[in-house]
Amino acid sequence: MYNGKKILCVIPARGGSKRLPGKNIKPLLGLPLIAYAIAAAKGSAYLDRVVVSTDSQEIATVSRQHGAEVIMRPPALATDTSKIVPAYQHAVAAAEEAAVFDLVVLVQPTVPGVKAGDIDAAIEKIISTGARSCISICEIVDRPEFMYRVSKEGMLAPYTDTPAGRTQDMEPLYRVNGAVYVTERGTLMDKGKIIDPESCASVLMPRERSVDIDTELDFIVAEASLRELNRL
Numbered sequence: 001m002y003n004g005k006k007i008l009c010v011i012p013a014r015g016g017s018k019r020l021p022g023k024n025i026k027p028l029l030g031l032p033l034i035a036y037a038i039a040a041a042k043g044s045a046y047l048d049r050v051v052v053s054t055d056s057q058e059i060a061t062v063s064r065q066h067g068a069e070v071i072m073r074p075p076a077l078a079t080d081t082s083k084i085v086p087a088y089q090h091a092v093a094a095a096e097e098a099a100v101f102d103l104v105v106l107v108q109p110t111v112p113g114v115k116a117g118d119i120d121a122a123i124e125k126i127i128s129t130g131a132r133s134c135i136s137i138c139e140i141v142d143r144p145e146f147m148y149r150v151s152k153e154g155m156l157a158p159y160t161d162t163p164a165g166r167t168q169d170m171e172p173l174y175r176v177n178g179a180v181y182v183t184e185r186g187t188l189m190d191k192g193k194i195i196d197p198e199s200c201a202s203v204l205m206p207r208e209r210s211v212d213i214d215t216e217l218d219f220i221v222a223e224a225s226l227r228e229l230n231r232l
Contacts, residue, residue, distance in 0.1 A: 002046035002120075003127050005102040009041045009049065009119070010091045011068065013109050014078050015056025019215050024054075024109050025062045028223055029230075033213065034059065036112035038066045043116030046123050047105065053091040054078075071095065085192050092189060104183050106194060111179035112222055113209025113229070121203045122182045131201040132187045133194065136180040138210035140173050174202070177210035 001007065013034055017023040025032040034052070041050040052063040052070050055078035060070040071094045077087040092104055103126065105119060118136055126134035147159035180203070187196050208229060211222040 001048055002123055005123075005127065006099065007047050007103045007105060007123060008092060008095055008101040009044070009047045009051070009105040009107055010088060010095075011037050011041065011050070011052045011063075011107050011109055012084060012087060012091075013052055013054045013056070013059045013063070014073070014082075014087075015054060015059055016078065016080065018080065020213070020219060023213065023219075024056075024059055026219065028112055028219070029226055032062050032066075033112060034063060034109040035066045037107045037109040037114060038063060038068045040114045040116050040119060041105075041107050042067050044119045044123075045116070046120055048101070049095060051091060051095055053087055085188070085194060088194065089189060089192070092185070101185055104185055104188055106181040106183070108178050108180075108212070110213045111177060111210065112213070112226060113205070113211060114179040115209070118180050118203065118205055118209075122180045125201045125203050126182045126184075129201045132184045132196040132199040134182040134201040134203065135195060136177050136205050136210075137174040137202045138177040138205050138207045140175050141207065143167065143170060143173070145170065174204070177205055178212040179205060179210065 013024040024034045041047055050068050052068045053073050054060055055073045055075060063070050071091045073087055077090055122134045144160045145162050145164035148156040149159055150156060181194050183194050187193050208225050211225055213219050213222050
C-alpha cells in the first residue's frame with residue numbers, strides 16, 4: 001500500500017511463445033526469466049499482492065517456486081491473437097475476490113533488467129502527478145531523423161522532414177520499454193486501457209536495463225547486459 005492506495009501487481013506469462021519457445025522460464029544467468037520480474041515485484045515497498053497470470057502449468061510451478069501467487073488464465077485468453085487487456089482484466093477480477101484494488105501494476109517478465117525501484121518510482125509518479133497511468137521508458141538510440149522509407153522500386157525517401165544533424169544536438173526522444181505499467185483500476189477495468197493517452201506519466205529506466213526479450217538475439221543481448229551490470 002502507498003498513500004492509502006491498495007496495489008495489485010500482475011505478471012503476465014503466456015506459455016505459447018512462438019519466436020522463442022519456453023521464453024518465460026528459459027534460464028538466464030542461472031534463473032528462469034520470469035524470476036527476475038517476480039523478484040522485482042516481491043522487493044517493492046508498495047505492492048500488496050503479486051500474481052502471475054498464465055495458461056501454463058510449467059510456468060505456474062516455476063512462479064510459485066519463486067514466491068508468486070498464480071492465477072490460471074483460460075485458454076481463450078492465451079492464444080497467439082489474444083490481446084493483453086482481457087487477460088489482465090481476468091487476473092484483476094480473480095484477485096479481487098478477496099479485496100478491491102486502487103492501482104494495478106503490470107510487470108512484464110520479458111524485461112529482466114527491471115528492479116523494485118522502477119516499480120516503486122512508477123507508483124510514486126502516478127500518485128504524485130494525479131495521472132491515470134504511468135509507464136517506464138528509455139531513451140532511444142535509433143533516431144527517426146536517420147530513418148528512411150523504401151519504395152517498391154527500392155528508392156529511399158526520408159521518414160521525417162526533420163533535418164538530421166549532430167546526434168548530441170538533437171532533442172532526446174524516448175520509447176516505451178515494456179517493463180512497468182501502472183494503471184488506475186477504473187481505467188483498466190471500465191475503459192479497457194492500460195495506457196491512458198490523455199493522462200500518462202513516465203519513469204525513466206537506463207537503456208542497459210531496458211532490453212525487451214522477444215527473440216533469441218534479444219535474449220543474448222539481455223544476458224550480456226545483465227552479466228556486465230552484475231560486475232559493476
